[in-house]
Amino acid sequence: AQTVTQSQPEMSVQEAETVTLSCTYDTSESNYYLFWYKQPPSRQMILVIRQEAYKQQNATENRFSVNFQKAAKSFSLKISDSQLGDTAMYFCAFISFQGAQKLVFGQGTRLTINP
Amino acid sequence: DVKVTQSSRYLVKRTGEKVFLECVQDMDHENMFWYRQDPGLGLRLIYFSYDVKMKEKGDIPEGYSVSREKKERFSLILESASTNQTSMYLCASRTDGQGEAFFGQGTRLTVV
Numbered sequence: 001a002q003t004v005t006q007s008q009p010e011m012s013v014q015e016a017e018t019v020t021l022s023c024t025y026d027t028s029e030s031n032y033y034l035f036w037y038k039q040p041p042s043r044q045m046i047l048v049i050r051q052e053a054y055k056q057q058n059a060t061e062n063r064f065s066v067n068f069q070k071a072a073k074s075f076s077l078k079i080s081d082s083q084l085g086d087t088a089m090y091f092c093a094f095i096s097f098q099g100a101q102k103l104v105f106g107q108g109t110r111l112t113i114n115p
Numbered sequence: 116d117v118k119v120t121q122s123s124r125y126l127v128k129r130t131g132e133k134v135f136l137e138c139v140q141d142m143d144h145e146n147m148f149w150y151r152q153d154p155g156l157g158l159r160l161i162y163f164s165y166d167v168k169m170k171e172k173g174d175i176p177e178g179y180s181v182s183r184e185k186k187e188r189f190s191l192i193l194e195s196a197s198t199n200q201t202s203m204y205l206c207a208s209r210t211d212g213q214g215e216a217f218f219g220q221g222t223r224l225t226v227v
Contacts, residue, residue, distance in 0.1 A: 045218035
């Protein structure tokens with residue numbers, strides 16, 4: 001069974017700093033997607049960024065980028081020039097395209113951006 | 116815009132009651148999911164459905180059942196609510212293949 005682990009329950013940085021959130025996963029499959037979702041206090045889950053496992057190039061979306069290390073099964077999220085609006089819970093998620101397409105989440109990291 | 120709508124934002128029920136949580140999506144997605152979210156545990160999958168009338172157990176199905184009679188609607192049923200089912204419940208849907216999952220706004224259920 002696939003598992004996703006986020007080892008940082010909470011993080012806190014100053015506005016404009018760069019912060020990296022960690023995620024590791026466990027799977028024996030080769031074809032899958034990884035996602036980072038953001039959940040602000042409003043509770044609405046929002047997709048931040050996605051990475052296809054077959055792509056070697058790391059995904060980027062404006063201030064958000066990932067460091068995808070397939071062999072190490074690591075998928076970290078870097079937020080550059082952090083803003084107060086980045087304060088939220090962040091969840092790492094995994095889905096395989098072999099067999100049942102279960103979307104599996106990690107435990108989450110609560111990120112606080114301080115003014 | 117894709118919309119996933121959960122029937123209630125907040126719900127208070129008594130122990131032993133049968134509880135229905137409804138979720139409707141408007142994008143003709145094949146797959147729908149029910150999660151519960153608890154502090155420190157993240158999102159844990161209860162059940163998911165990949166087609167009408169098709170369902171599969173997730174990681175924590177005990178005490179729950181689901182129904183998917185129509186493609187757009189996925190219901191989570193607590194047969195006899197207990198206090199340990201007090202939690203945030205999130206519904207999601209996605210299309211096959213590459214699609215991201217879209218989430219409802221969540222239902223905070225309190226069982227007293």
